Amino acid sequence: MVYRKTRKANLALAFLLLLLTTNFLLYQSGVPDFLSLPLTSGVAIGSLIDLAIVAPILVYVAFKISIKQTIGLMVFGLVIARFLIPAELYAPYKGILYTGLVLEALLVFAELALIFTVIRKGSAIRRKMKEMSEGAIYSLLPAVEKVATKNVFIRLLMTEFLMFYYALFTWKKKAPSHEGVVTMHKKTSAVAMNIMLIHAILIETIGLHWWLHEKSLVLSIILLILNVYSVFFIIADIQITRLHPMEIKNGKLYITQGMASRIVVTLSNIKEVEWNAALPNRQTLQFIYKDFEKIDPQAIVRLHEPVEAVMFMGVKKKVTEFAIRVDEPEKLKQLLL
Structure with a gap:
């Protein structure tokens, strides 16, 4: 995830921080009373839209991420909403969370299949790295792409592997x-x-x-x-x-x-x-x-x-x-x- 460093990105990041802060404060004890704002189902719907739709779009504008990552952020927004919104207000919308989790699970299974492919070809990847005679920082990603897959998720995962x-x-x-x-x-x-x-x-x-x-x-x-x-x-x-x-x-x-x-x-x-x-x-x-x-x-x-x-x-x-x-x-x- 790379920051875009543009005026639009700066504005999107500012709005994102404002959105997350206001939604977090909204459900803290004492804040609704201070603002004379009753917590109703309409407020819960607004938070769901903010966290599951608006926030991921703002992240997409501010950072260079894929559509798949944006969808993952939408599901993550639903999960965060589940913890922020009181249970009695969130109860009518549990179906939305479950639908999102099912979609995310399908993506995870597809990604696990790719990970299995990389693990299965681990020996071939190591041989390719030795042939290249370069440090792991230079040889791992090219070796994985030539032997296994060029998938963006795998590239991200291999970068994390390099870090550890x-x-x-x-x-x-x-x-x-x-x-x-x-x-x-x-x-x-x-x-x-x-x-x-x-x-x-x-x-x-x-x-x-x-x-x-x-x-x-x-x-x-x-x-x-x-x-x-x-x-x-x-x-x-x-x-x-x-x-x-x-x-x-x-x-x-x-x-x-x-x-x-x-x-x-x-x-x-x-x-x-x-x-x-x-x-x-x-x-x-x-x-x-x-x-x-x-x-x-x-x-x-x-x-x-x-x-x-x-x-x-x-x-x-x-x-x-x-x-x-x-x-x-x-x-x-x-x-x-």
């Missing part, structure tokens, strides 16, 4: 060391910032979770799950940053920026590398690790033919140029000559 793999099973691995390696993060505070984020999430989880647990058990559990997921994501991001510097080998340029984006470009496809150039526009793909202060790209790489970059959650994006910043620009200049 790098977070849990790569601590003994070492970064590559050869003439074609150019690091990108050592002269930035990217790793330090990620460690600070982990500390902040842990402190927030300990403090806010217990407070929210007394107010709403469901929300406290959801928040806990999201925070645990965030910690795994950040740890994986640190590991990928450490283990996968920019590499030039086998006639290809390999670049990744944590879990956020990665690209593989054949050297013959590089049209030009413009050093000390300004960023063409905000939509240009950037491989620049964050720092405490704003930093600019050192070069813009332009290509003869578009190449697919893999973004967050396995989303693919065709690019003809991208910005880079490395620790040793002079070394990279020599490698690209």
Whole structure:
């Protein structure tokens, strides 16, 4: 799920937050009395429409998601409504929830069949990855697509698998060391910032979770799950940053920026590398690790033919140029000559 970064997306996100907040507050004790608003079946219908129809549409406008994911959000909205709306008001509309759950169950069964296909072809996928002689961050998705399926859901699932793999099973691995390696993060505070984020999430989880647990058990559990997921994501991001510097080998340029984006470009496809150039526009793909202060790209790489970059959650994006910043620009200049 990638944020669209447009004016419409900003408005949609603002309305989404407003919609969720108002519906949550509406059913808290004391709020209806304060607003002199009686809780009737009409209010329940309004909340169902908000959570099952309007909210998923706003998410679709704000983020790049598929129609299937939007349908899943609609069912999720019905489930959330079941917990928010008092039982006596929700009772007449239980059939809607059950219908939605049946549809979602059919989608889940179809997706489970795809997962079974990937598991069944696991050995072939591993062989394909070994043939490619690339790190898992670069080879897993292409291997799955060639051997098993190109399904969007499977691509998303494999991205999640990569996250847990790098977070849990790569601590003994070492970064590559050869003439074609150019690091990108050592002269930035990217790793330090990620460690600070982990500390902040842990402190927030300990403090806010217990407070929210007394107010709403469901929300406290959801928040806990999201925070645990965030910690795994950040740890994986640190590991990928450490283990996968920019590499030039086998006639290809390999670049990744944590879990956020990665690209593989054949050297013959590089049209030009413009050093000390300004960023063409905000939509240009950037491989620049964050720092405490704003930093600019050192070069813009332009290509003869578009190449697919893999973004967050396995989303693919065709690019003809991208910005880079490395620790040793002079070394990279020599490698690209």
